[in-house]
Amino acid sequence: MIVARAYDSRPEGAREDGDGRAGAYHLPVMVDEVLDLLAPSGHGLYLDGTVGGGGHTRRILEVCPDCRVIAVDRDAEALAAAAVELADVRDRVRFVHRGFDTAALDGEVRQRGLDGVLLDLGVSSHQLDADARGFAFRHGVTLDMRMDASQDRDAIRFLAETDEQELARVFFELGEESRSRRLAREIVKRRSTEPLRTSDDLVAALAVSLGRSPSAREKARIFQAVRIAVNAELDALDAALPALRDRLRAGGVLVVIAYHSLEDRRVKDAFRDWSRSCVCPPELPVCTCRGRPLGQTLTRKPLTPTEGEIERNPRARSARLRAWRKAA
Numbered sequence: 001m002i003v004a005r006a007y008d009s010r011p012e013g014a015r016e017d018g019d020g021r022a023g024a025y026h027l028p029v030m031v032d033e034v035l036d037l038l039a040p041s042g043h044g045l046y047l048d049g050t051v052g053g054g055g056h057t058r059r060i061l062e063v064c065p066d067c068r069v070i071a072v073d074r075d076a077e078a079l080a081a082a083a084v085e086l087a088d089v090r091d092r093v094r095f096v097h098r099g100f101d102t103a104a105l106d107g108e109v110r111q112r113g114l115d116g117v118l119l120d121l122g123v124s125s126h127q128l129d130a131d132a133r134g135f136a137f138r139h140g141v142t143l144d145m146r147m148d149a150s151q152d153r154d155a156i157r158f159l160a161e162t163d164e165q166e167l168a169r170v171f172f173e174l175g176e177e178s179r180s181r182r183l184a185r186e187i188v189k190r191r192s193t194e195p196l197r198t199s200d201d202l203v204a205a206l207a208v209s210l211g212r213s214p215s216a217r218e219k220a221r222i223f224q225a226v227r228i229a230v231n232a233e234l235d236a237l238d239a240a241l242p243a244l245r246d247r248l249r250a251g252g253v254l255v256v257i258a259y260h261s262l263e264d265r266r267v268k269d270a271f272r273d274w275s276r277s278c279v280c281p282p283e284l285p286v287c288t289c290r291g292r293p294l295g296q297t298l299t300r301k302p303l304t305p306t307e308g309e310i311e312r313n314p315r316a317r318s319a320r321l322r323a324w325r326k327a328a
């Protein structure tokens with residue numbers, strides 16, 4: 001069974017105040033690498049599927065004065081922040097509130113096609129830092145974890161309604177938790193008297209299942225697992241990759257920045273499959289499909305942030321960037 005491998009030992013609940021980013025909505029990650037690979041030019045149309053605070057979109061528009069960006073996010077608060085940040089280039093951005101998994105259905109995307117797509121997965125610093133969003137394991141945070149606040153099921157409902165077996169699967173596969181069954185059992189026991197509502201409730205259940213106080217890293221993994229499940233993040237990525245590939249124009253580039261192994265593996269496997277010339281079943285002795293690759297993987301290995309970037313922005317450290325170009 002494949003489980004999530006956290007690339008990041010940074011505690012998801014820890015604020016990193018003091019690193020010079022106080023007040024920033026989100027510092028965009030691996031910007032130079034993204035621009036090198038997308039190479040925005042001409043009157044290109046680009047999709048930023050995860051606009052967040054607008055950092056990557058701003059740079060795309062800066063390096064290409066005639067390009068336009070369709071800026072998507074499932075978080076209305078992020079879109080509002082990006083609209084402020086990008087006010088001076090407003091005429092070249094169209095903001096869209098939807099999941100990137102359905103961005104291929106957008107009318108302009110369908111009609112015109114895209115010259116490039118960026119997916120910078122996961123959560124923004126703002127989402128992690130704002131207690132009201134309920135993502136962090138800091139003391140006293142009311143659990144929520146929805147990227148899209150209009151979604152019905154938040155983390156409280158997820159922990160209240162998900163059956164024990166599924167909870168154990170989530171903690172094991174998405175949270176690398178070897179005591180996943182004990183944790184699931186403890187949650188089910190506790191919720192029979194009182195729903196788990198706060199970060200402290202979830203941390204307390206984890207502590208009982210481990211028989212000791214959990215480390216920051218252990219808490220981070222469990223909270224990340226719940227977040228991935230609440231937002232169905234892997235399903236969204238699985239749906240988005242082929243749909244957005246099909247909307248790329250010839251020579252268009254898809255760039256994805258992943259922050260944990262389950263996301264990165266999906267991206268790697270998809271790009272490898274699309275770059276193969278033969279799509280015959282492996283048991284066939286000779287190729288009968290005469291297939292042509294759909295395109296070319298531009299990153300043989302994932303790119304990672306430089307030491308300098310990690311020093312400036314510790315939250316970049318888990319990033320893995322892969323890119324793929326559609327055949328001309």
Ligand SMILES: C[S@@+](CC[C@H](N)C(=O)[O-])C[C@H]1O[C@@H](n2cnc3c(N)ncnc32)[C@H](O)[C@@H]1O
Nearest residue numbers: 028050052053054055056073074075099100120
């Ligand atoms: C790492 S941040 C992106 C930061 C952005 N690149 C910037 O420069 O500020 C990830 C953003 O993607 C959004 N997001 C995550 N999954 C999404 C999905 N399936 N569809 C749309 N937006 C998503 C989150 O709400 C969050 O705002």
